[in-house]
Structure formats: structure tokens, C-alpha cells
Amino acid sequence: MSESPLIMSLRTAVEAAPDDVPLRLHLAQLLLDAGLGQDAIAHVAAALQREPGNTEAQALMARAVAPPAAAPAPVPDAPAPTSYDWKRAENELSDVVPPAFVREEEAAEVPHPPLAADGDDADDGSLWEVETGSVKLADVGGMYEVKERLEAAFLAPMRNPELRKLYGKSLRGGLLMYGPPGCGKTYIARAVAGELGARFMSVSISDVLDMWIGSSERNLRQLFETARRNSPCVLFLDEIDALGAKRSQVRHTGMRNTVNQLLTELDGVNGSANEGVFVLAATNHPWDVDTALRRPGRLDRMLLVLPPDQPAREGILHHHLKDRPVAGIDLAKLAKRTDGFSGADLQHLCESAAERALLDSVRTGRARMIEMADLLGALDHIRPSTGPWFSSARNVAQFANEGGAYDELLVYLKRKKML
Missing domain, CATH: 1.25.40.10 (Tetratricopeptide repeat domain)
Incomplete structure (x- = not known):
């Protein structure tokens, strides 16, 4: 028209x-x-x-934004009216007014992970996407203990080539991050790449496993070859428990061969093949990872990534509310009442509060702000999703803590009185 x-x-x-x-x-x-x-x-x-x-x-x-009025004389064969598109209306209202919080000082923001780099930065002809790391640990709100451990055990030796050369430290390493789902392990891996000034490759199980015999092993080999050509590079292996499951529990020969190929690639064809390739892996079930993957020279360091602490929760809430029409939001109060929530839980809380305000606006025909009452009302119906994970992890930490691998988890469970 x-x-x-x-x-x-x-x-x-x-x-x-x-x-x-x-x-x-x-x-x-x-x-x-x-x-x-x-x-x-x-x-x-x-x-x-x-x-x-x-x-x-x-x-x-x-x-x-009000739903259209029904036609006075609808055509008999006209299709039934569809339900109101709540998500679209929410998006339309998200930029109506600037955010307004109770505190004047802004909470630390947790920005979105960087988009994939342009094609010029990717390896020509490669099936794997190579990104340029731009996020730093300073962009991660809170989580000070995780940052300190990363700095001491992983980042500091990599940043000091003179000391590394003096002490004969090779420019290679592996770190296994574990913890409940939705707590930012992938984002931390991106921040490590940014701290090292390295490129970043994120790979999940679906990117590697293939139904044809030998294809999964070939995919792994090509993956590590791409990382070596783009060194320094942080190679992030998500869901490592599925890709590197315990071979004693795997019945399929092809899957055992995939684990063997992963071990070979972690070792490198020779002693310096993986120079400049930093392998980070993440899992929610470290007890299902093949023990050979955690031997020295492979994923020999473990880092527990727990639910965000109070400063981090405040930053995550601010990030998910800052572009919505809000008024009178007390971030500090919300952060105190969401102990144990994962980052994904906090995002769900903000979405639920926005939905409550949206439904009310459509019902009354008058757009209104998202208020503290909406967030508190949504909080009454949301529980942290980390509970089941801690129930399983508690048994492993108590009765299968071989070599003290889960000592850090035990300390946390005792501090939270979960034992």
C-alpha cells in the first residue's frame, strides 16, 4: 500500500x-x-x-500496543484470530524510556560476548570459526575468587615470557572448568582469550561428533590444526564430559576412538606442536570425564565456577534491565535475595518481571514501567536451578574425592551449610 x-x-x-x-x-x-x-x-x-x-x-x-478491536461483522470463513504476540509487544516497549534505578552509581555491567570476527580474521578454508577476543576479566562482574585463581594458576605465567623462559615453562596449558550450568563458564573462557590477546575458538559436541566412522576423529584433528595455525589461540571445548567420556563406560568403539584422538591432539604430534594453543574445557559433570584427560600436560588444572556472588548478581541484573522501561529498582536488595541463582536464572527473573508489566499494560491499555513489585512477584515463583547439581556434586565430593580434586567444592559446600 x-x-x-x-x-x-x-x-x-x-x-x-x-x-x-x-x-x-x-x-x-x-x-x-x-x-x-x-x-x-x-x-x-x-x-x-x-x-x-x-x-x-x-x-x-x-x-x-493495545490489541485490535474485534470487527463488528466478521466474515464467516475468516480464520480465528491468533493470540496476542506478547514477545513482540515487549520488544516494542523495551526502548520507550531510559532505565532508572534506586542507586545512582551504576552496577558493574556484564556485556554480551563479542560477535564472531569477520571473515578476514578467520582461517581461510577452515570449517571452524575463529574469533578475536575482546572481552577481559574486568568485564566479568564479581567472581573475584575465580579471577584470582585464573590469574595465579593460568594467566600470570602466560603473560611473562621472560620468567617462563627462565623456569622452562612451555607456552601451552589446559584448564578444566566445572560447576552448575548457566554460571558463565563460556564467558570466562572468552575473557581468558581477551586477557592473553589470543584468538578464540568455541566448539561443542555437535561440532565434532559425526555418525560416519572416522569422521569425528578427522574433525578433531582439523580443529586442533586450525587452532595451531591461529596461535596464540584459546580453544574452548564445551561439554567435555560428552566428548571425552570415560572410556570404561563407553560401549561404542567409535566413541572410544574419539576420546583417544582427543588425547593425542592434547599431547601434540611432538613436544612443541601445541605451543601457543591454550585448551580450556567446561563441564557440568567432571566426574564423568575420562581420567586420562586430566593427567599432567593435558587438562591438568581444575577451576570451580560457582553461581555468581552478590556483586556479580547485581551486575547481571543491571545488564538485563538497563534497556527496559524500569523505575525504582533496588538492585542491591534483589542481589541479596537471589543467593544461589545462576546467571541464566537471573535472566529468567528479569524476563518474567517484564512479562508481568507487559500483561498489565495490555490489560489496562496504558503502558507502564517495570517496577520492583514485578521483580519481587516473579521472584516468589522462581527457584534457583543449581539445587539438583549441588545434590549430585555433594555425593561425589564426599565419597569420590580422589586426590583432593574436589576440595574446593567441599569448602564451598561447608560454607553454605550443604553438608
């Missing part, structure tokens, strides 16, 4: 004077009358960003 000359002229005028709120609202009104609701919402949102208290803009927004 072609636009009227008046709408086209007003579009040109708004582009020339984007801060003219009355002009923008006039255009939004015409767009709404013409049935162009999405365009109208975009202009009303832009007006509210400039004048959050503008009553005319608020009324237009409420009209735009």
Missing part, C-alpha cells in the same frame, strides 16, 4: 529535525490511522526517549 504524500513529506521533515517531538507525534498519529502500527510505535518511542513525561506520546503508545 502506497503512502500518502502528506506522510511522505512528514517523514522527510522528521529526518531533517529528529528532535522535533510535536512533528514526530503528528507523523505517528497519521501512521497509526493508516494502519502502519510498527512505524508509529518506533516514532512514539523516539519521542518518549526525548520527553518521557509527554502525555500525548503515552496515549499514542497505549493505543498502538
